[in-house]
Amino acid sequence: MKAISKSLLAALIATAGVSLATLPAHAFRAFVSNEKDNTISVIDTDTNKVIKTMKVGQRPRGILLDKSRGWLLVCASDDNRVEVYDSTTYEFIKNLPSGPDPELFELHPSGNPLYIANEDDNIVTVVDMDKGTILAEVPVGVEPEGMAVSPDGKIVINTSETTNMAHFISSETHKTFANVLVDNRPRVAQFTSDGKILWVTAEIGGTISIIDVETQKIIHKITFEIPGINADAIQPVGLRINKDDTKAFVALGPANRIAVINAKTYEVEKYILVGQRVWNLAFTPDEKKILTTNGVSNDVTVIDVKKERAFKSIGVGRYPWGVVIADK
Amino acid sequence: MPNTFAIPPPSRRSVTKRGWALLGLIFATAIYMTLTASPSAAVQPTGTEQSSAATVSIIYVREDRDRLPPLSLLEFPPPNEGYDGAKLAVSDNNTTGRFLNQKFTLGTIIGLRGDELIKNVVEEAKAGIGFFVVDVTDETLLALSDALKDLPAVIFNAGSSTQRLREDDCRLNVKHTAASYAMLTDALAQYLAWKQWRKLVLVSGPKPEDKRYAESLKRSAKRFGLKILAEKEFVYTAGSRRADGGFEQVQKQIPTFTQEFPEYDVLLVADEANQFGEYFPFRTWIPRPVAGTHGLVPRAWHPASELWGATQFQNRFGRLSGRTMRDLDYAAWMAVRSIGEAATRTGSTEPKKLIDYMLSPKFELAAFKGQKLTYRTWNAQLRQPIFVTAPNLHVTVSPQVGFLHKKTVLDTMGVDQPETTCQAFK
Numbered sequence: 001m002k003a004i005s006k007s008l009l010a011a012l013i014a015t016a017g018v019s020l021a022t023l024p025a026h027a028f029r030a031f032v033s034n035e036k037d038n039t040i041s042v043i044d045t046d047t048n049k050v051i052k053t054m055k056v057g058q059r060p061r062g063i064l065l066d067k068s069r070g071w072l073l074v075c076a077s078d079d080n081r082v083e084v085y086d087s088t089t090y091e092f093i094k095n096l097p098s099g100p101d102p103e104l105f106e107l108h109p110s111g112n113p114l115y116i117a118n119e120d121d122n123i124v125t126v127v128d129m130d131k132g133t134i135l136a137e138v139p140v141g142v143e144p145e146g147m148a149v150s151p152d153g154k155i156v157i158n159t160s161e162t163t164n165m166a167h168f169i170s171s172e173t174h175k176t177f178a179n180v181l182v183d184n185r186p187r188v189a190q191f192t193s194d195g196k197i198l199w200v201t202a203e204i205g206g207t208i209s210i211i212d213v214e215t216q217k218i219i220h221k222i223t224f225e226i227p228g229i230n231a232d233a234i235q236p237v238g239l240r241i242n243k244d245d246t247k248a249f250v251a252l253g254p255a256n257r258i259a260v261i262n263a264k265t266y267e268v269e270k271y272i273l274v275g276q277r278v279w280n281l282a283f284t285p286d287e288k289k290i291l292t293t294n295g296v297s298n299d300v301t302v303i304d305v306k307k308e309r310a311f312k313s314i315g316v317g318r319y320p321w322g323v324v325i326a327d328k
Numbered sequence: 329m330p331n332t333f334a335i336p337p338p339s340r341r342s343v344t345k346r347g348w349a350l351l352g353l354i355f356a357t358a359i360y361m362t363l364t365a366s367p368s369a370a371v372q373p374t375g376t377e378q379s380s381a382a383t384v385s386i387i388y389v390r391e392d393r394d395r396l397p398p399l400s401l402l403e404f405p406p407p408n409e410g411y412d413g414a415k416l417a418v419s420d421n422n423t424t425g426r427f428l429n430q431k432f433t434l435g436t437i438i439g440l441r442g443d444e445l446i447k448n449v450v451e452e453a454k455a456g457i458g459f460f461v462v463d464v465t466d467e468t469l470l471a472l473s474d475a476l477k478d479l480p481a482v483i484f485n486a487g488s489s490t491q492r493l494r495e496d497d498c499r500l501n502v503k504h505t506a507a508s509y510a511m512l513t514d515a516l517a518q519y520l521a522w523k524q525w526r527k528l529v530l531v532s533g534p535k536p537e538d539k540r541y542a543e544s545l546k547r548s549a550k551r552f553g554l555k556i557l558a559e560k561e562f563v564y565t566a567g568s569r570r571a572d573g574g575f576e577q578v579q580k581q582i583p584t585f586t587q588e589f590p591e592y593d594v595l596l597v598a599d600e601a602n603q604f605g606e607y608f609p610f611r612t613w614i615p616r617p618v619a620g621t622h623g624l625v626p627r628a629w630h631p632a633s634e635l636w637g638a639t640q641f642q643n644r645f646g647r648l649s650g651r652t653m654r655d656l657d658y659a660a661w662m663a664v665r666s667i668g669e670a671a672t673r674t675g676s677t678e679p680k681k682l683i684d685y686m687l688s689p690k691f692e693l694a695a696f697k698g699q700k701l702t703y704r705t706w707n708a709q710l711r712q713p714i715f716v717t718a719p720n721l722h723v724t725v726s727p728q729v730g731f732l733h734k735k736t737v738l739d740t741m742g743v744d745q746p747e748t749t750c751q752a753f754k
Binding site: 101119120122139141142143160161162163164165167176179181184185204205206230231232233235254 | 420423424426427428637639640641643644672673692693694698699700736737738
């Protein structure tokens with residue numbers, strides 16, 4: 001009996017290997033963390049199908065790709081660690097120390113170190129990727145959440161959900177040098193490609209603060225209005241700006257929509273209806289598609305970026321949370 | 329005189345299962361200690377230490393009261409109930425204050441009654457303290473409000489759900505972070521309507537607070553199209569809380585008591601004094617759920633909520649207090665966080681400025697309820713989603729889907745602006 005199941009397993013693995021090898025070269029793969037299932041769904045963004053479900057640690061949320069090493073990094077929040085997987089073979093490689101309750105993280109543009117927001121401990125942990133050691137712990141506000149690193153690698157941003165600030169941290173000294181008060185429950189921060197502007201979403205405040213990086217001053221606030229949707233339900237969370245800094249796409253949580261924003265004028269141009277409680281989103285590397293994670297409806301919505309229209313929904317695990325997309 | 333609370337030292341790491349059990353044991357011991365020891369008056373002023381940071385001083389006020397012990401050993405209020413919530417919020421405020429050069433301190437006025445309590449609070453207010461988070465009787469609250477009328481001070485009512493404090497007896501210098509009875513029973517009624525459990529019967533106790541809860545249930549039933557088919561009062565004589573073998577009699581008494589009710593969907597119970605409601609679930613003549621103060625209970629907080637990022641909040645509270653968070657702790661936390669939020673946004677520690685900011689439409693508070701919370705402009709009640717709960721987990725959160733409002737769906741619960749009888753804010 002045992003032998004049979006073993007050979008069956010081997011056959012399955014072989015089949016999986018073959019199907020992977022036969023993927024067209026241009027196919028991108030999206031990795032979606034399913035917070036409740038402790039899994040990662042791997043999606044082929046050409047066929048819009050789940051091609052693999054990876055078993056990972058408890059409460060996977062933040063997820064990112066280390067392209068230089070070919071690693072997939074997963075914050076296993078309830079296991080208090082960051083898990084490292086091979087992004088092609090899906091094999092487990094190692095754990096990185098993370099400090100307690102890691103939620104979101106960001107990699108230095110050079111590929112090292114890793115900056116982790118420890119939601120339960122009011123600190124940002126700086127981790128050496130190769131040695132697997134903690135380089136520094138930076139005290140920040142209550143419930144650190146979003147992380148961003150400037151394109152030149154000099155500034156690390158952390159947002160704190162209960163303190164309501166974007167903390168500017170020097171990547172050299174590991175000290176905060178500015179703290180910008182934004183609206184309630186800031187979640188995600190992203191720099192524009194030129195590194196001059198920082199966008200910060202505020203989930204409960206319902207706004208996006210546009211911050212001038214040099215002066216650390218808020219120069220604009222984006223607000224939202226959707227006919228028929230209560231203002232309280234419009235909660236900006238995930239955010240992505242395209243490479244030429246012309247358009248931003250923002251997940252609006254329980255409003256079940258993605259806002260399309262002109263990144264030059266900050267005008268909201270359109271709302272795209274997606275699945276329920278949309279958390280996060282990611283561009284395909286060619287920026288032709290966006291995938292969104294919809295926490296309540298357990299699916300991923302695929303958006304055609306040019307048409308600004310949702311055209312496909314893909315069932316994944318329970319409570320899909322984060323998404324990253326690999327080049328190949 | 330220092331206060332006599334035993335507060336376990338905060339630990340940085342999560343409390344393990346064994347740790348919780350141990351803390352539970354310590355906590356149970358603490359209960360018995362407070363039950364046997366007569367509470368001594370403990371007034372701890374916030375101190376006058378000098379520091380470079382601008383300071384906001386807050387005082388937690390709890391009145392000593394005679395209360396009958398609850399039926400269940402699990403329902404004894406922990407000794408620091410409420411205070412621990414305020415303490416956590418002060419710690420949260422101080423983490424933020426670090427970046428703004430603001431400091432928050434928490435003093436206590438605990439174990440006093442009536443006039444003596446009011447005298448102490450007024451003295452502190454005259455000394456310049458502007459914020460009092462209170463858990464006192466309704467009578468003391470109103471007297472205190474009048475006594476502070478001409479001082480730049482505000483009272484946060486964290487302990488009372490009584491409706492008249494928000495309506496006929498509302499006061500300009502009182503804010504309510506505790507949910508009102510109307511909000512609680514509306515939250516329950518919305519869920520019963522959603523379930524189509526519309527035929528109700530009501531059992532209420534003899535105490536004034538039982539009557540207030542029962543009245544609120546009736547108002548909510550009417551508001552959401554539910555029918556109360558019959559009502560009965562449960563009369564009891566306060567005696568010994570425990571009696572060995574007491575269950576045999578109760579097991580026979582409750583079916584008989586509920587036998588004459590017409591066919592119904594849900595039995596509502598109004599026992600705010602916590603003297604008999606616990607007897608009703610699983611003992612009714614016909615098998616029906618129980619809701620109200622017992623059974624399915626509407627609450628401002630649930631100690632097991634992990635919704636909307638509350639996990640870390642619950643963890644922080646567990647580390648600080650060695651127990652789970654109750655409604656009073658949550659209301660006190662929201663009061664102190666409101667002060668912190670006003671200080672952060674205005675960049676000021678001046679009580680007058682913060683009080684004005686909290687009254688302005690700009691004020692909003694994030695409090696692990698999935699949306700911003702604001703104070704109603706007509707009576708200073710904090711709007712908030714309400715959990716409808718079973719003991720170990722929430723069953724749902726109201727407002728229910730489909731109950732609409734032109735301003736905010738949160739105003740489908742509680743007394744709305746067109747209905748209010750509060751005049752103080754006009």
